[in-house]
Amino acid sequence: MEQNNNKLNHRFDYLLLLFVALGVLIVALEVGKNLISEINSGKENLSIQQSIVNSPISKKDKQKSYEEWLKRTSGGREVKDKQP
Amino acid sequence: MNAPVIKLQNKKTAYWNRALVTLTCLSILAAFFWGIMRESENVNPHLRTAFPEAEQFENQSPGNFIALQDGHKIGYVTLSEAHGYGGPLRIAVGVDLKGVIVNLSMIKQRETPSWYQRILDDGFINIFKGKKVTDLFQIGDDVDAVSGATSTSRGITQAVQSASWDIGRDQLKLSVPKQQKPDIQFGLPEIVLGLLILLWLVSKFWLSRHKKHIRWLSLLVSMVTLGFIYDSPLTLSFVNKMLLGYWPDWQNHLYWYMLIAFIVTTFIWNTKSVYCRWICPFGTAQECINILGGAKSRNPLRFKSIFTWTQRSLTWAAILLALIYRNPGMTSYEIFGSLFELQGSTFQFILLAMVMIASVFIKRPWCRYLCPLPPIYDFFKHLQNKAKGKWNKIITN
Numbered sequence: 001m002e003q004n005n006n007k008l009n010h011r012f013d014y015l016l017l018l019f020v021a022l023g024v025l026i027v028a029l030e031v032g033k034n035l036i037s038e039i040n041s042g043k044e045n046l047s048i049q050q051s052i053v054n055s056p057i058s059k060k061d062k063q064k065s066y067e068e069w070l071k072r073t074s075g076g077r078e079v080k081d082k083q084p
Numbered sequence: 085m086n087a088p089v090i091k092l093q094n095k096k097t098a099y100w101n102r103a104l105v106t107l108t109c110l111s112i113l114a115a116f117f118w119g120i121m122r123e124s125e126n127v128n129p130h131l132r133t134a135f136p137e138a139e140q141f142e143n144q145s146p147g148n149f150i151a152l153q154d155g156h157k158i159g160y161v162t163l164s165e166a167h168g169y170g171g172p173l174r175i176a177v178g179v180d181l182k183g184v185i186v187n188l189s190m191i192k193q194r195e196t197p198s199w200y201q202r203i204l205d206d207g208f209i210n211i212f213k214g215k216k217v218t219d220l221f222q223i224g225d226d227v228d229a230v231s232g233a234t235s236t237s238r239g240i241t242q243a244v245q246s247a248s249w250d251i252g253r254d255q256l257k258l259s260v261p262k263q264q265k266p267d268i269q270f271g272l273p274e275i276v277l278g279l280l281i282l283l284w285l286v287s288k289f290w291l292s293r294h295k296k297h298i299r300w301l302s303l304l305v306s307m308v309t310l311g312f313i314y315d316s317p318l319t320l321s322f323v324n325k326m327l328l329g330y331w332p333d334w335q336n337h338l339y340w341y342m343l344i345a346f347i348v349t350t351f352i353w354n355t356k357s358v359y360c361r362w363i364c365p366f367g368t369a370q371e372c373i374n375i376l377g378g379a380k381s382r383n384p385l386r387f388k389s390i391f392t393w394t395q396r397s398l399t400w401a402a403i404l405l406a407l408i409y410r411n412p413g414m415t416s417y418e419i420f421g422s423l424f425e426l427q428g429s430t431f432q433f434i435l436l437a438m439v440m441i442a443s444v445f446i447k448r449p450w451c452r453y454l455c456p457l458p459p460i461y462d463f464f465k466h467l468q469n470k471a472k473g474k475w476n477k478i479i480t481n
Binding site for chain 1: 197201382391394405429431434438442446453
């Protein structure tokens with residue numbers, strides 16, 4: 001009887017170990033998921049920052065591209081007007 | 085085993101305990117300072133989001149910018165801060181010269197990612213676009229909070245209100261409503277918590293014969309009100325918030341300050357965690373299943389130290405990550421919301437199911453093997469005992 005009880009208790013310990021291991025795994029997955037979204041939100045901010053730093057469209061550039069477009073589409077006429 | 089061997093083993097254990105406690109303290113301090121160092125704030129992209137029409141921004145005073153187009157003033161952007169659920173929220177608010185909100189941009193937030201996602205999915209930030217700076221910005225009045233993320237909604241609204249009223253009053257010279265001192269929020273959760281504390285005091289000093297019944301009354305009241313109705317059990321997120329120094333205003337968070345006062349007082353006074361035994365709503369839910377399933381209070385014969393150290397390591401790692409990323413809710417892995425509000429991720433629901441099934445066989449499996457609060461409690465108890473020992477040595481000398 002006592003031996004049976006001991007056997008049962010040992011089996012129970014292994015079940016408990018399985019419960020804790022699975023619990024830890026799930027917690028790690030949950031925290032990991034949150035960690036990834038936290039890192040990604042930081043990256044999103046950085047990418048916005050980068051796009052602003054890399055492509056600063058100055059007024060001069062805007063005017064130049066407008067003039068080029070006007071030249072292309074004016075059929076050789078003299079271009080005088082400025083971008084409104 | 086003879087006495088010298090036991091003495092040597094005790095000495096070894098004491099040495100390891102001391103080393104681990106020192107290491108824990110040092111790692112927490114290091115994580116805190118690392119978190120501060122890696123925190124950087126670039127407001128430029130947020131200024132552009134808050135006022136997309138503007139080509140340039142002129143810094144007028146700290147946190148206040150003039151939005152310019154072709155060198156002409158077209159509006160203002162102000163940075164504002166308020167307290168959300170997880171910590172401070174920082175927002176850039178753009179307002180045109182007519183006093184209408186153009187857009188806003190979240191510079192920094194510390195909310196639990198899944199809850200913040202709810203705010204984004206609901207389009208809560210967009211509801212402020214087109215509002216006048218003279219509006220009231222009151223939750224329940226002209227702003228609807230997102231259900232399940234009320235504290236975050238309230239924090240965002242407060243930040244927008246503060247920024248809008250500042251621009252309206254100082255820049256546009258408009259008559260804006262007066263900033264009122266926050267009302268002290270004293271409602272049912274505070275009353276219930278007060279009542280539960282009273283019940284504990286009564287059982288401790290006057291009716292100790294009925295302690296068992298009073299404890300069950302306390303637990304059931306707590307589970308229904310603080311659990312299912314208000315979903316406000318103590319979580320790791322709250323501990324992280326305290327460690328990060330995000331102490332919210334007491335007028336709006338009286339419940340939490342009452343809870344801290346109670347926990348600290350009983351901690352100094354008592355040897356056992358009174359909160360866990362008398363108030364914790366999730367502990368009650370497990371105990372109810374324990375009774376229904378006939379669970380026995382079994383202590384594991386093997387792996388005992390593995391269980392203890394796994395629980396401690398999990399808590400330590402969660403606190404460390406929260407401090408490094410300065411986000412208290414990020415590593416709060418409790419499953420209380422999944423039970424009381426039926427909200428949470430798939431992982432959390434799986435874990436909840438596991439804990440509920442385990443509760444049929446074991447008493448309070450979550451509290452004993454996974455909850456982050458007992459290791460924190462043990463850690464402080466250890467420090468308290470050390471301090472007491474040192475104090476006694478000083479007195480006797």
